[in-house]
Amino acid sequence: MISLASYLVISMILFVVGLMVMIARKNIVAILLGIELVLNAAALNFVAYSKFVTNNLDGHIFALFIIVVAAAEAAVGLAIVIRFFQLKETIHIDEATQLRN
Amino acid sequence: MEYSIGNIAPIFLCPFFAFVINAFFGKKLPRQGDWLAVLAIFISFIFSLRIFLDFAGSTFATDYYIHKVFNWFDLSAGGQTFKVDMGIYIDNMGAIMLLMVTGVATLIHLFSTWYMHDDPRYGRFFVYVSLFTSAMLGLVLSDNLLSVFIFWELMGFCSYSLIGFYYEKEKAGDASLKAFMTTRVGDVFFLLGIVAIWQLVGSVNFVDIYAAIAEGKFVGQQVLGISLATFAGFCVFMGTIGKSAQFPLQVWLPDAMMGPTPCSALIHAATMVAAGVYLSLRTYPLMVAGELTQFIALIGAITAFGAATIALVQTDLKAVLAFSTISQLGYMVMGVGVGSYNAAFMHLITHAVFKACLFLSAGSIIHSVHEQEMPKLGGLRKKLPYTFIAMMCCTLAIAGVPFFAGFVSKDRILGDALFWGVFAGQSKIWAIVPILGFAGAFLTAFYMFRMMFLTFFGKPRDHHIYDHCHEEHISFNSNVPLLILTVFTLGFWYCGTLTGQSFGKVFGSKTEWFKILVEAPRVERFVGRTREPFSAVDTRVKAELPKAVYEHQTGYVGPAAGDEHGIHKAHLIGAIASIFIAFGGIFLAFLMYIKGSVKPLADTFSGWTTALKNRYYFDDFYVGVVIQKGMIPFNRFLAWFDMGVYDRFAIDGWAKVNRVAFRASRWFDDVVVDAIGVDGTGVAVNLFNLVLRIVQSGKIQFYFVVLILTLASYIWTINL
Numbered sequence: 001m002i003s004l005a006s007y008l009v010i011s012m013i014l015f016v017v018g019l020m021v022m023i024a025r026k027n028i029v030a031i032l033l034g035i036e037l038v039l040n041a042a043a044l045n046f047v048a049y050s051k052f053v054t055n056n057l058d059g060h061i062f063a064l065f066i067i068v069v070a071a072a073e074a075a076v077g078l079a080i081v082i083r084f085f086q087l088k089e090t091i092h093i094d095e096a097t098q099l100r101n
Numbered sequence: 102m103e104y105s106i107g108n109i110a111p112i113f114l115c116p117f118f119a120f121v122i123n124a125f126f127g128k129k130l131p132r133q134g135d136w137l138a139v140l141a142i143f144i145s146f147i148f149s150l151r152i153f154l155d156f157a158g159s160t161f162a163t164d165y166y167i168h169k170v171f172n173w174f175d176l177s178a179g180g181q182t183f184k185v186d187m188g189i190y191i192d193n194m195g196a197i198m199l200l201m202v203t204g205v206a207t208l209i210h211l212f213s214t215w216y217m218h219d220d221p222r223y224g225r226f227f228v229y230v231s232l233f234t235s236a237m238l239g240l241v242l243s244d245n246l247l248s249v250f251i252f253w254e255l256m257g258f259c260s261y262s263l264i265g266f267y268y269e270k271e272k273a274g275d276a277s278l279k280a281f282m283t284t285r286v287g288d289v290f291f292l293l294g295i296v297a298i299w300q301l302v303g304s305v306n307f308v309d310i311y312a313a314i315a316e317g318k319f320v321g322q323q324v325l326g327i328s329l330a331t332f333a334g335f336c337v338f339m340g341t342i343g344k345s346a347q348f349p350l351q352v353w354l355p356d357a358m359m360g361p362t363p364c365s366a367l368i369h370a371a372t373m374v375a376a377g378v379y380l381s382l383r384t385y386p387l388m389v390a391g392e393l394t395q396f397i398a399l400i401g402a403i404t405a406f407g408a409a410t411i412a413l414v415q416t417d418l419k420a421v422l423a424f425s426t427i428s429q430l431g432y433m434v435m436g437v438g439v440g441s442y443n444a445a446f447m448h449l450i451t452h453a454v455f456k457a458c459l460f461l462s463a464g465s466i467i468h469s470v471h472e473q474e475m476p477k478l479g480g481l482r483k484k485l486p487y488t489f490i491a492m493m494c495c496t497l498a499i500a501g502v503p504f505f506a507g508f509v510s511k512d513r514i515l516g517d518a519l520f521w522g523v524f525a526g527q528s529k530i531w532a533i534v535p536i537l538g539f540a541g542a543f544l545t546a547f548y549m550f551r552m553m554f555l556t557f558f559g560k561p562r563d564h565h566i567y568d569h570c571h572e573e574h575i576s577f578n579s580n581v582p583l584l585i586l587t588v589f590t591l592g593f594w595y596c597g598t599l600t601g602q603s604f605g606k607v608f609g610s611k612t613e614w615f616k617i618l619v620e621a622p623r624v625e626r627f628v629g630r631t632r633e634p635f636s637a638v639d640t641r642v643k644a645e646l647p648k649a650v651y652e653h654q655t656g657y658v659g660p661a662a663g664d665e666h667g668i669h670k671a672h673l674i675g676a677i678a679s680i681f682i683a684f685g686g687i688f689l690a691f692l693m694y695i696k697g698s699v700k701p702l703a704d705t706f707s708g709w710t711t712a713l714k715n716r717y718y719f720d721d722f723y724v725g726v727v728i729q730k731g732m733i734p735f736n737r738f739l740a741w742f743d744m745g746v747y748d749r750f751a752i753d754g755w756a757k758v759n760r761v762a763f764r765a766s767r768w769f770d771d772v773v774v775d776a777i778g779v780d781g782t783g784v785a786v787n788l789f790n791l792v793l794r795i796v797q798s799g800k801i802q803f804y805f806v807v808l809i810l811t812l813a814s815y816i817w818t819i820n821l
Binding site for chain 1: 800806
């Protein structure tokens with residue numbers, strides 16, 4: 001039997017890895033990947049608590065929502081990255097310092 | 102008849118619209134719009150005639166009146182009432198007055214189309230005349246002193262522009278200014294009187310004033326140490342003195358003949374001077390309450406006699422008529438003073454008719470011979486027969502020959518004056534009033550016939566002028582107006598009898614309509630009367646009101662209704678004296694100017710004649726003393742005060758104070774506001790920005806770190 005703690009440890013590892021990717025990497029696509037990892041860590045937490053603590057389907061539904069939002073966010077984020085690449089010929093995050101032009 | 106605003110307002114509005122249209126589009130209209138002016142006043146006449154026939158035709162009781170009010174503006178707030186109403190007020194007197202003004206003005210308009218036809222400013226004349234007439238009609242319709250004052254001033258303006266109509270002539274310009282300024286003296290007092298009445302009564306409506314007098318609101322009220330009623334009455338009467346050219350302010354009227362003759366006819370008969378007497382009749386209860394009647398009678402008597410003496414020596418045709426107007430106005434005012442309300446108003450009407458006719462006749466003569474100096478005229482009877490007939494009838498009327506209107510009205514005034522001055526038990530000193538009155542009547546007969554004899558009789562003194570005169574033909578706008586007016590110089594129109602006394606009745610005994618319709622306002626009737634809104638249609642049915650009884654009244658409604666015996670005695674003596682005096686004056690004129698058996702006055706009393714020719718030096722007095730010695734030094738003093746004291750200390754001094762204040766203000770502005778306030782704020786913002794610039798780097802991963810650290814520290818804080 002896999003305990004709640006195992007899930008939480010996995011989730012924490014995912015979260016920290018994602019966070020470190022977001023902070024440390026300079027590639028925007030990599031940062032988007034890191035965001036995905038953080039979101040999935042959160043979703044894993046919801047499902048785990050739903051199974052072991054409340055014992056109903058609320059957490060599962062939340063996880064589904066998170067997946068949908070993550071998909072939409074990834075689509076928008078990638079679109080922005082493409083436009084940014086067209087403008088700056090690069091996807092280095094330090095070039096993205098201005099909100100306009 | 103039902104009265105609504107629709108059948109009263111056109112009386113005023115028709116001439117007014119004619120004025121507006123002619124003023125702006127007159128030059129584009131055919132004949133410069135004269136037909137519009139004539140038509141408008143004729144429509145007014147029709148409406149007035151309708152009202153008059155209704156009032157006089159025994160439909161309504163004698164105390165019936167139309168009073169319609171609308172709210173002009175309302176500033177009431179916080180429990181305080183301040184409402185100003187305007188309205189229409191027609192009583193019997195107003196109805197008669199409307200008929201007289203519109204009737205005479207219609208004929209004058211008609212005459213003007215002939216008299217003025219070759220004038221370069223033909224259209225403009227009708228513009229002014231329309232406004233003049235509409236202002237007079239507005240005054241007659243007014244129900245309160247304020248709108249009376251407005252129309253009063255409007256007439257002042259119109260007379261100013263009409264007297265100065267030939268402004269190329271310097272004398273005309275001076276005369277118009279003189280007329281305007283002299284009447285203005287009276288107007289200022291009039292306005293003061295209105296203010297005095299307003300502050301006591303809270304309204305300047307005639308009905309409210311009458312009610313206030315009846316309720317005794319004026320009793321015991323003092324202003325400047327004299328009774329308020331006396332003060333207000335005096336001030337209002339000063340308006341009459343100015344407008345109706347009474348004793349101290351009579352100087353403007355003789356000069357007013359500088360205007361075109363039809364406008365003189367209008368000023369002397371229907372509009373301008375009639376307004377003054379009309380006002381004093383309207384405010385008669387105030388005069389009585391103010392105990393001013395003796396003063397008024399004295400002013401009237403002095404004017405009546407003084408102006409008659411000046412008329413004796415005038416050589417200008419129109420000047421004689423001008424002074425006779427002043428004199429006759431004096432009789433009216435005297436009539437007001439002695440309580441002969443009815444006869445004073447009757448004289449106003451009869452005088453308007455025959456004086457309009459006299460002036461139009463004079464206009465006819467002047468237009469035919471282009472000369473108005475009587476010593477150059479003479480023998481015009483054959484050349485101008487219709488004018489002669491008209492002028493003769495009017496002269497007989499003004500001279501007070503029996504059967505003519507002037508006799509009836511003047512004789513009644515004189516009879517009342519005689520009773521008032523001699524029989525009424527007053528101090529004997531007031532006998533001066535009837536004495537001056539009768540003496541003036543004698544002189545009137547004399548100077549009017551002097552004028553007639555010099556103009557129409559004898560041999561022509563200047564053959565060039567005489568031969569130049571065209572034969573007169575009947576024409577609807579030259580002499581028909583005169584002849585129409587002539588018909589109404591007969592006495593029986595006004596009193597129903599030939600003589601004005603109880604014998605010689607023409608239409609039987611039921612025709613003393615004037616005496617029955619016109620009486621002094623009995624103020625107690627006006628207490629608590631309700632007034633109608635402006636839009637209301639008069640719904641009172643004929644049958645509900647008691648009808649006026651048209652029977653010859655033996656009861657007397659003059660100064661003292663009780664003493665009938667004394668009244669009859671006074672009137673009998675007065676009538677006999679009047680007849681003798683009139684014929685005496687005519688006979689003396691005949692001896693002097695036709696037979697030549699008595700030497701003219703000028704040779705006998707040469708010193709006095711000089712005084713008369715200079716009009717008792719009144720003009721010299723006003724110019725030489727009042728203006729030169731009084732007004733001009735006073736104005737110099739005012740100018741000195743203005744420039745030397747007020748400008749120097751108040752204006753310049755205040756400027757200096759302001760400069761100091763502004764310097765202090767500038768220092769404050771520079772140091773406190775600019776340096777500390779404005780620049781200080783900038784420095785503070787700069788400092789803050791130094792910090793903010795580091796944080797706001799634009800590096801998104803730095804933001805992430807800050808975000809995570811903040812979140813972490815938050816959670817850590819909670820868990821503590």
